[in-house]
Amino acid sequence: MRVRRCGVVFAAALLALLAAEHPAWAGPPTEQLRAQIDRVLKVLEDPELKKEPRALDRRAAVRKIANDIFDFSETAQRSLARHWAPRTPAERAEFVQLFADLLERSYISKIEVYGGEKIQFIGESIDGDRATVRTRITTREGSDIPIDYRMLPRGSRWLVYDVVIEGVSLVANYRAQFNKIITTSSYKELVKKMRTKQEEFLEDERQRRTSLK
Amino acid sequence: MERTRVNVAVGVFMLLGILALGYLSIRLGRVSFLGGSGYVVTVDFPSVGGLKAGSTVEIAGVEIGRVESIRLADYQARVTLRVVGDVKLQDDSIASIKTKGLIGEKYVRISPGGSEKIIPPGGRIREVEAPVDFEELLSKYIFGKV
Numbered sequence: 001m002r003v004r005r006c007g008v009v010f011a012a013a014l015l016a017l018l019a020a021e022h023p024a025w026a027g028p029p030t031e032q033l034r035a036q037i038d039r040v041l042k043v044l045e046d047p048e049l050k051k052e053p054r055a056l057d058r059r060a061a062v063r064k065i066a067n068d069i070f071d072f073s074e075t076a077q078r079s080l081a082r083h084w085a086p087r088t089p090a091e092r093a094e095f096v097q098l099f100a101d102l103l104e105r106s107y108i109s110k111i112e113v114y115g116g117e118k119i120q121f122i123g124e125s126i127d128g129d130r131a132t133v134r135t136r137i138t139t140r141e142g143s144d145i146p147i148d149y150r151m152l153p154r155g156s157r158w159l160v161y162d163v164v165i166e167g168v169s170l171v172a173n174y175r176a177q178f179n180k181i182i183t184t185s186s187y188k189e190l191v192k193k194m195r196t197k198q199e200e201f202l203e204d205e206r207q208r209r210t211s212l213k
Numbered sequence: 214m215e216r217t218r219v220n221v222a223v224g225v226f227m228l229l230g231i232l233a234l235g236y237l238s239i240r241l242g243r244v245s246f247l248g249g250s251g252y253v254v255t256v257d258f259p260s261v262g263g264l265k266a267g268s269t270v271e272i273a274g275v276e277i278g279r280v281e282s283i284r285l286a287d288y289q290a291r292v293t294l295r296v297v298g299d300v301k302l303q304d305d306s307i308a309s310i311k312t313k314g315l316i317g318e319k320y321v322r323i324s325p326g327g328s329e330k331i332i333p334p335g336g337r338i339r340e341v342e343a344p345v346d347f348e349e350l351l352s353k354y355i356f357g358k359v
C-alpha cells in the first residue's frame with residue numbers, strides 16, 4: 001500500500017516536472033484523464049462546496065471541468081449519427097448544447113452523490129488517433145464497474161468522446177434512442193422533448209432552491 | 214440398347230441427386246467459395262462470447278453479411294465480417310455482439326454512424342461493444358434515458 005502511494009506521488013511529481021518543463025506537452029491520455037478526474041474529485045470532496053446552499057456552485061464547477069474532459073460536440077455528432085449531416089450549423093450548435101444538458105442531468109447529479117469510491121487506472125491503448133483508457137471503479141459495496149474512456153486528440157489535449165461502462169457504450173445507447181425518436185416522429189420532436197426535459201429540470205431545481213431558503 | 218438407356222437414366226438421376234445434396238450442404242453449411250461476394254471488414258472484440266463463424270451481421274435487424282472467421286489476435290478476438298451488397302459502413306459505426314432474445318444465438322449488430330469517412334474494404338470497425346454478460350451485470354447499472 002505504502003509502496004503504491006509512493007509510486008503515485010512519484011508519478012505525480014514526475015508529471016508536474018514534465019508539465020512545467022514543456023507547457024504544451026501533451027501527456028499520454030491516461031495522465032490527462034487522471035489529472036482531470038482528480039480535479040473533479042477535489043471539487044466533490046471540498047467541504048465548503050458540500051454544503052447544500054452551494055450545490056449549484058458545485059455543479060457549475062463540475063460542469064466546467066467536464067468541458068475540459070469531454071468533446072461534447074463529437075459525442076453529440078456521433079450520437080446523432082446519420083441525422084447529423086442534414087442539420088444546419090445553428091441546429092447543430094443547439095443540439096450540442098441540449099445534449100450536454102442531457103448528460104449533465106443524467107450524470108452530474110449522480111456524480112454528486114460520490115462518496116469515496118475508488119478509481120483505478122488499469123491501462124491504455126492507442127490505436128492511430130484514438131485512445132482507450134481503461135479504468136475500474138470499486139463501489140462502497142465492493143463491486144467493480146469497468147469504465148473505458150474513448151479519447152481523441154484535440155490540439156494538445158486528449159478529449160473523451162465516448163464512455164463504455166460495463167461494455168455498454170454511451171454513444172451507442174443515445175444513438176439508438178435518438179434514431180428511434182427521429183424515425184418514429186421527427187428531429188423537431190426530439191429537440192422539443194429534450195428542451196422540455198431541460199426546462200422541467202431547471203424548474204425543479206428552482207423549486208428546490210426556493211424551498212431551501 | 215434399351216438396357217444402356219435405362220443405365221444412363223439412372224446415372225443421370227444419381228448425378229442430379231448428388232448435385233442436389235452438394236448444393237444443400239453448401240447452403241446449410243453456409244460455405245462460401247472463392248471468397249464470396251461483397252467485402253470484408255475486421256473488428257476486434259475483447260470477447261466474443263458465443264459468436265461463431267457463420268453468425269449473421271445485421272443493421273436495423275436486416276442481414277447485411279456474415280461472420281467469416283474468428284481468431285485470436287493480441288489476446289483479443291479478431292472477427293472478420295463479410296458484408297454483401299453495397300452497404301457502406303461509416304468510420305464511426307459501432308459493432309456490438311447481441312443476443313437474439315434472452316437466450317438466443319449471438320449476432321453482430323452494427324449501428325451506422327454519421328461520419329463522412331467510409332470504412333474501405335479490408336478496413337476495421339474501431340468502435341465496439343462487447344457482449345453483455347448478464348451474470349456479471351447483476352446489481353449493476355443502466356444509462357439514463359433521454
